[in-house]
Amino acid sequence: MRTKYKQWAVDLLGEHPEIVIEKIDLKDEFFAKGNLFVEFGSGKGDFIVNTALRHPENKYLAVEKVRTVAGFLTRKLLDQKVENVRVFANDVALLFDQLPDNYFDGIFINFADPWPKKKHAKRRLTFHTFLEQYYRLLKNDGYLIFKSDNDGLYEFTLEEIALSKFKLISSEEDYKFDESIDVLTEYESKFRSIGHKIHRIVLQK
Numbered sequence: 001m002r003t004k005y006k007q008w009a010v011d012l013l014g015e016h017p018e019i020v021i022e023k024i025d026l027k028d029e030f031f032a033k034g035n036l037f038v039e040f041g042s043g044k045g046d047f048i049v050n051t052a053l054r055h056p057e058n059k060y061l062a063v064e065k066v067r068t069v070a071g072f073l074t075r076k077l078l079d080q081k082v083e084n085v086r087v088f089a090n091d092v093a094l095l096f097d098q099l100p101d102n103y104f105d106g107i108f109i110n111f112a113d114p115w116p117k118k119k120h121a122k123r124r125l126t127f128h129t130f131l132e133q134y135y136r137l138l139k140n141d142g143y144l145i146f147k148s149d150n151d152g153l154y155e156f157t158l159e160e161i162a163l164s165k166f167k168l169i170s171s172e173e174d175y176k177f178d179e180s181i182d183v184l185t186e187y188e189s190k191f192r193s194i195g196h197k198i199h200r201i202v203l204q205k
Contacts, residue, residue, distance in 0.1 A: 009071025
């Protein structure tokens with residue numbers, strides 16, 4: 001379900017340039033030093049906020065193109081005083097050209113839009129052109145973790161991975177949540193509560 005436009009959420013993005021960035025400044029200490037992870041399609045932020053709180057030693061970039069949704073995420077960061085996350089409130093494709101090779105320690109893709117129509121396959125975040133970019137951006141031995149409730153997207157992703165350079169570490173059709181290594185997203189909490197299977201894939205460069 002689409003989130004209704006909220007002016008306050010969009011306004012909030014412009015009020016906090018210390019959190020919400022328009023472009024990547026590679027000279028900024030936040031992006032120049034330390035372990036850096038990215039989530040493509042962060043939604044309202046349950047996953048990235050709680051992951052960042054759990055791992056204050058790391059830094060995180062949250063990418064969310066829907067500006068109202070990015071505003072909800074930013075509100076959570078402010079409310080919980082999370083300082084190790086930056087928000088890129090724009091399309092992921094605009095980020096690729098700004099980033100060098102071997103940049104991220106890890107990539108998260110959680111409950112991305114499945115774009116079920118065949119003609120929209122190129123928009124799926126696991127289409128092979130996206131996988132090529134993720135591979136380029138990851139450091140050697142870096143990992144990509146994908147989760148979805150959508151059967152079609154899960155199968156499609158496995159097919160695309162088979163054509164990529166990635167090493168498939170694991171693929172679980174019915175992933176049992178492991179609190180010691182993972183954090184729930186807002187969608188995951190909802191789907192698990194009604195008995196939906198969650199799919200999970202782990203890749204390594």
